[in-house]
Amino acid sequence: MADAQVSTAELQGLDLFAGQPEADLRDLAAAARRRRLSDREVLATRGERSTAVAWVVSGRVTLSVEHEGRAVLVMTLGPGDMLGWSMLREDPTALTTARASGPTEIIEVPADRLEEALTNCTPTARVLVRRIIGIAASDLDATRMQLLRLGREGVITAG
Numbered sequence: 001m002a003d004a005q006v007s008t009a010e011l012q013g014l015d016l017f018a019g020q021p022e023a024d025l026r027d028l029a030a031a032a033r034r035r036r037l038s039d040r041e042v043l044a045t046r047g048e049r050s051t052a053v054a055w056v057v058s059g060r061v062t063l064s065v066e067h068e069g070r071a072v073l074v075m076t077l078g079p080g081d082m083l084g085w086s087m088l089r090e091d092p093t094a095l096t097t098a099r100a101s102g103p104t105e106i107i108e109v110p111a112d113r114l115e116e117a118l119t120n121c122t123p124t125a126r127v128l129v130r131r132i133i134g135i136a137a138s139d140l141d142a143t144r145m146q147l148l149r150l151g152r153e154g155v156i157t158a159g
Contacts, residue, residue, distance in 0.1 A: 006032035024124040031113040037100035044094035052108040053084040059104025063096040087111040
């Protein structure tokens with residue numbers, strides 16, 4: 001499917017933009033695109049420059065890193081989850097490799113357009129900045145929990 005337009009109402013349905021005025025989201029909606037991804041299609045590769053922030057509409061996206069020659073799962077994202085918040089850093093490179101797990105639909109917003117919305121000092125911008133920081137903190141906590149689970153998998157005890 002070719003990229004499809006996204007409405008302001010669809011953006012308002014995402015946690016980041018919930019409750020924000022339609023007028024404040026028009027430019028972002030105009031720049032946003034809906035994409036359908038096939039199983040195992042790569043959205044971002046760790047270390048490469050990325051230019052978009054995305055939300056999973058349906059399906060799943062796995063985030064992984066290579067370690068000692070093997071892929072290590074960092075996180076699995078599902079409907080409503082945001083990925084790519086790290087593109088708003090000074091060095092906008094992907095921290096993980098993001099890959100569709102089965103047929104997946106996403107909404108993408110160019111990172112530079114989201115950054116414009118965040119820096120215009122409106123009440124909406126302040127709310128969005130706080131929410132992105134909350135998403136980042138939540139993702140870091142989920143990653144910590146995943147790593148703790150991985151640590152327990154390798155423990156062997158005598159019986």
